[in-house]
Amino acid sequence: xxxxxxxxxxxxxxxxxxxxxxxxxxxxxxxxxxxxxxxxxxxxxxxxxxxxxxxxxxxxxxxxxxxxxxxxxxxxxxxxxxxxxxxxxxxxxxxxxxxxxxxxxxxxxxxxxxxxxxxxxxxxxxxxxxxxxxxxxxxxxxxxxxxxxxxxxxxxxxxxxxxxxxxxxxxxxxxxxxxxxxxxxxxxxxxxxxxxxxxxxxxxxxxxxxxxxxxxxxxxxxxxxxxxxxxxxxxxxxxxx
Ligand code: URA
Numbered sequence: 001x002x003x004x005x006x007x008x009x010x011x012x013x014x015x016x017x018x019x020x021x022x023x024x025x026x027x028x029x030x031x032x033x034x035x036x037x038x039x040x041x042x043x044x045x046x047x048x049x050x051x052x053x054x055x056x057x058x059x060x061x062x063x064x065x066x067x068x069x070x071x072x073x074x075x076x077x078x079x080x081x082x083x084x085x086x087x088x089x090x091x092x093x094x095x096x097x098x099x100x101x102x103x104x105x106x107x108x109x110x111x112x113x114x115x116x117x118x119x120x121x122x123x124x125x126x127x128x129x130x131x132x133x134x135x136x137x138x139x140x141x142x143x144x145x146x147x148x149x150x151x152x153x154x155x156x157x158x159x160x161x162x163x164x165x166x167x168x169x170x171x172x173x174x175x176x177x178x179x180x181x182x183x184x185x186x187x188x189x190x191x192x193x194x195x196x197x198x199x200x201x202x203x204x205x206x207x208x209x210x211x212x213x214x215x216x217x218x219x220x221x222x223x224x225x226x227x228x229x230x231x232x233x234x235x236x237x238x239x240x241x
Contacts (some may be wrong), residue, residue, distance in 0.1 A: 010039065041171055071119050075113065114211050137189050140212050142183065144181055160202040
C-alpha cells in the first residue's frame with residue numbers, strides 16, 4: 001500500500017521532463033551510462049525512481065527542474081513541426097537554436113502553412129490548449145484557389161462533412177476578392193489534421209495560402225517571420241482561462 005502512494009516515475013520520463021531533451025534523447029543518454037541514481041549508473045530507461053527520495057545526476061550534475069518556458073514562433077512555410085525529419089528537411093527546431101531547454105510544439109502546422117506556433121516545456125499546458133474540449137479558437141487567413149460564393153462560405157460557417165465527421169460551426173469573414181481568388185479569415189475551435197485545407201476542399205476549392213494569425217486572443221502581430229518571442233504573463237494568463 002505504502003509503495004503505491006510514492007511519486008514513482010520512470011527514469012526516462014524524469015530526464016526528459018527536466019527539459020534537457022526528448023524522451024528518445026533521454027533513453028539514449030541513459031543507455032550511454034550518463035545517468036546516476038543514488039550514485040549508481042542506471043542504464044535502464046524504465047527504471048522506477050522515487051522523486052522524493054532518489055538523487056539523480058546527469059553527467060555528474062544534480063538534475064534541476066527547468067523553469068517553465070512559453071514562446072510564440074512565427075513559422076515560415078517549408079519547416080516541419082517535428083523534432084527530427086528522416087528526410088533531413090528543416091524543422092521548427094532550426095528556428096529556436098538559441099533556446100537551451102527542450103520545448104515542444106503545441107499542436108502542428110503543416111509544412112506549407114505559416115504562422116503562429118506556441119512552444120513550451122509545460123506539457124500540461126500544451127495538452128490543455130490542444131484538447132478539443134477546451135475549444136481554444138485558432139484563426140487562419142486563407143487564400144482560396146478561386147472566387148467563393150456566399151453560399152460556399154456559409155457552408156464553412158455551418159460545418160462541412162469530413163472523413164472524420166462533421167466540423168463544428170466556424171466563424172468566417174470574407175476579406176476580399178482579388179482577381180481569381182477569395183481571401184477570407186476562419187476561426188476554428190477544433191484542431192484536426194489539415195482541417196482548413198480539407199474544409200475548403202469539401203466546398204469544391206483548394207487552399208493556395210494558409211497563415212495562422214491568432215490563438216485565443218494572441219496575435220502574431222509584428223513579429224518578423226522565422227523569429228520567436230516569449231509569451232507575456234498576461235497572454236499566458238488569458239490562454240489559461
Ligand atoms: N489547417 C490546415 O489545413 N493546416 C494547418 O497547418 C492548420 C490548420
